[in-house]
Structures are given as C-alpha cells and as structure tokens.
Amino acid sequence: MGLHHSQLDPDLLARFRKGAVIPAHPLALDAERRFDRRRQRALTRYYVDAGAGGLAVGVHTTQFAIRDHGLYAPVLSAAIEDSKAWSDRKLFMIAGIAGQTEQAMAEARTAVELGYHAGLVSLAAMKGADTEHLIAHCERIANEIPVVGFYLQTAVGGIELPMEFWHRFAAIDNVIGIKVAPFNRYRTLDVMRGVAAAGAEDRVTLYTGNDDHIVLDLLTPFQVQRGGETVTLRFRGGLLGHWSVWTRSAVQLLEGIHAVIDAGGTATPELLALDSRVTDCNAAVFDAANGFGGVIAGCHEVLRRQGLLEGLWCLDPDEGLGVGQAAEIDRVYAEHPDLSDDAFVQDNLERWLS
Numbered sequence: 430m431g432l433h434h435s436q437l438d439p440d441l442l443a444r445f446r447k448g449a450v451i452p453a454h455p456l457a458l459d460a461e462r463r464f465d466r467r468r469q470r471a472l473t474r475y476y477v478d479a480g481a482g483g484l485a486v487g488v489h490t491t492q493f494a495i496r497d498h499g500l501y502a503p504v505l506s507a508a509i510e511d512s513k514a515w516s517d518r519k520l521f522m523i524a525g526i527a528g529q530t531e532q533a534m535a536e537a538r539t540a541v542e543l544g545y546h547a548g549l550v551s552l553a554a555m556k557g558a559d560t561e562h563l564i565a566h567c568e569r570i571a572n573e574i575p576v577v578g579f580y581l582q583t584a585v586g587g588i589e590l591p592m593e594f595w596h597r598f599a600a601i602d603n604v605i606g607i608k609v610a611p612f613n614r615y616r617t618l619d620v621m622r623g624v625a626a627a628g629a630e631d632r633v634t635l636y637t638g639n640d641d642h643i644v645l646d647l648l649t650p651f652q653v654q655r656g657g658e659t660v661t662l663r664f665r666g667g668l669l670g671h672w673s674v675w676t677r678s679a680v681q682l683l684e685g686i687h688a689v690i691d692a693g694g695t696a697t698p699e700l701l702a703l704d705s706r707v708t709d710c711n712a713a714v715f716d717a718a719n720g721f722g723g724v725i726a727g728c729h730e731v732l733r734r735q736g737l738l739e740g741l742w743c744l745d746p747d748e749g750l751g752v753g754q755a756a757e758i759d760r761v762y763a764e765h766p767d768l769s770d771d772a773f774v775q776d777n778l779e780r781w782l783s
Contacts, residue, residue, distance in 0.1 A: 431572060434605050445546075447687075448634070448687065449521065450479075450480065450482055450666060450679050451483040451636065452476050452484060452669070452672045452676055452679075454490065454491055455725070457738055458740075460739070464503065465739065468782070470507065471781040475777070479676040479680055479770070481672075483668075485668050486509075487527075487540075488551075489670065491504060492725060492743060494744040496528070501539070502539055506543055523577060524536065524537075524548050527553065527554060528554050534570060537574040540574055541573060545574070548575070548576055550570055550577070552590070556588050560591070560593060563598075567601060567604075571603035576605065577604075577606040578599075578606070579610065580609050580638070581611075582612040584721050585721055587610075590616075590619070592622045593623070594623065595619060595624060597623075597627075599626075600629060604632070605632065605633065606636055608637075608638040608668045609637060609638055609639060610638025610640070614642075618653075621635075630660060630662050635663065636666050637664040638667070638668055638669060640711045641711055641715075642704065643704070643708070644682070644701075644703045645701070646667075648686060648689075648690075648701070650662075650663055671707075671711050671728075674714060674728055675731070676770065677774075682707075713754065713757035714728060714761075716750070719751030719752060725743055727751075727754060727758065731758065735778070736778050
C-alpha cells in the first residue's frame with residue numbers, strides 16, 4: 430500500500446475539503462520549445478502569492494505531452510520545490526495521472542516520491558473500457574496515492590462516464606475528491622447522484638472543473654434523493670485551467686462565495702451575474718468558438734500579456750491560438766477589466782522572475 434489519505438497532514442486535508450482555488454499549472458517553454466525553468470518558477474510563485482490553496486501539475490493544462498518529452502518528473506518536481514522554497518504556507522499538491530494502468534501506477538509512485546498529496550486520474554487513455562475495467566484501474570491507482578477523479582469533457586479527449594461508474598468510484602476508500610469537468614449539466618448531475626448513492630459525500634470533496642459554469646457551480650446546492658432522504662451536495666472549490674490566469678481575482682471570488690454560503694445567505698443578483706461574465710471570459714481564453722482548439726494557448730496568451738510567460742508556445746508546434754481568439758481576449762479584457770489581476774501581477778512580476 431502506498432500513501433493513504435489518513436496519512437496526510439490533517440490541516441492540509443481540511444483545507445482541501447473546505448474548498449480552495451487550485452490552478453491547473455501551465456508549462457513554461459522558451460522559443461525553442463524547451464522547458465523554461467525560470468518562468469515556470471515565476472508561475473508557481475504567482476500562484477502561491479495569489480492565495481491558491483493547491484496546485485495541479487501534469488494535468489491537461491500542463492499538456493499531457495510532457496510525458497512524451499521526458500518532462501513529467503522534472504515539471505512535478507519543479508512545482509513542489511519552488512512552492513516550498515517561496516513560502517512556508519503549505520499547498521495541497523495534486524499530480525496528474527494518465528495512461529494505461531501500468532503507466533498510471535508508475536506516475537502515482539513518482540508523485541508520492543516527490544511529496545504530492547493526491548493524483549488526478551485522467552481516463553482518456555482508457556477509451557473503450559467498460560466500467561469493470563475502469564474501476565479496477567482506479568482501485569489499483571488508489572493503492573498508491575489518494576485519488577481525485579476527473580470527468581474530462583469529451584471535446585478534449587474525455588469519455589462519457591455514467592452514474593453507475595461514479596457510484597462505484599466514490600465507494601473506493603482512498604478517493605478524496607472529484608474534479609467534475611464534463612461541461613454538461615446532465616453529466617455533472619450523474620456525478621452528484623453517484624457520490625450520494627455511495628454515501629461518500631463527507632469523504633469525497635467536489636471541485637468544479639466546469640470552466641464554462643464556475644460561479645453557479647460554486648453557488649448551487651445540488652439536491653439528490655437517496656433512499657427517501659434528500660442529500661445536498663456542493664462544489665467546495667475549483668480545480669480549473671481557467672484559474673491558471675487571473676488567479677488573484679479567482680481567490681477573491683471564491684472567498685466571497687464561501688462567505689455567503691457560510692453565513693447561510695443567498696446570492697445577490699450581482700454575484701449571480703458574475704457567472705455569465707466569468708463564462709464570457711472563459712469562452713475567449715478557452716477558444717470555445719473553435720471547439721477549444723486554442724484552450725492551452727489561450728491561457729498562455731493571457732500569461733504572456735502579463736509578462737509571466739515569454740510566449741505562448743506549446744509542445745505541439747501546431748497548437749496555437751484559434752481564428753479570432755486574440756481579438757476575443759482583447760474584447761473580454763476591455764469588457765471585464767475587474768476580473769483580471771493585471772495590477773497584482775505587475776506589482777510582483779520582478780520578484781517572481783528574480
């Protein structure tokens with residue numbers, strides 16, 4: 430048996446369960462598409478100072494192709510080393526786990542060795558497998574590391590996962606959370622029903638990955654039935670590619686939402702209106718108009734404009750901004766200036782790049 434959630438720092442696990450901003454960490458490359466260690470360090474420092482409660486590294490936004498370039502361990506190692514060196518405040522570190530079972534287990538072991546607290550398990554490589562095989566795969570990974578499930582949207586390689594899968598998945602003892610990111614309300618409800626059916630709502634913390642519906646996900650009490658009783662589930666935080674940019678503003682947003690919920694209050698019209706405004710920004714950054722083809726490059730472009738990245742290069746030379754995407758980013762910058770954190774970045778950029 431590898432790392433079990435009962436072995437984690439109780440305060441750190443409590444922070445994860447309360448709900449936090451967990452950016453999906455991008456990959457900094459230079460003009461030759463080589464790992465840019467200095468700017469990768471600057472990104473990590475940015476997220477720490479912005480108030481993120483954790484980091485997800487080696488995930489979709491980091492580019493799954495790091496595995497083909499021998500960068501998986503170096504990139505994971507950099508994030509945990511840089512966060513610890515920069516601040517005494519501990520972050521909840523989540524490693525992306527991908528591939529068929531043997532590869533996934535090897536990645537889980539690497540993550541544990543590096544000091545990561547959980548693994549975010551992508552099932553994209555398991556296309557065609559039935560529920561029995563998928564659950565067996567997840568159980569073997571859970572023997573190595575606490576697991577966060579990942580419902581990845583089909584537009585970027587995910588597979589459809591029915592309620593029955595989530596019921597059985599949530600029943601695995603070393604599952605501590607689920608990133609719900611199908612970009613689909615029906616499939617989001619499948620996860621809720623599965624967690625409730627497993628009676629796992631106190632152990633499995635739900636994080637929104639629905640970058641197209643962030644604010645309402647965080648505000649909504651999801652009510653489902655279980656044996657004649659009504660069970661209420663909530664998204665506690667966000668593990669989001671969208672929160673890899675404008676992160677300081679995201680932290681302030683989540684703190685505001687937590688304050689409303691903790692006080693037993695109701696959302697104001699202004700807070701509800703933020704859902705469409707944040708989604709509008711996400712449509713530009715994620716290149717929704719072009720089927721999310723420029724999703725990673727769009728995050729890079731915002732960070733480039735802020736000075737954190739030198740360029741928007743991806744490991745795949747054919748991956749870049751979609752048609753009209755730069756103009757859309759211009760538009761949302763102009764229409765939603767209060768949602769950016771440009772001033773915060775400018776005040777600290779020199780320190781982060783030092």
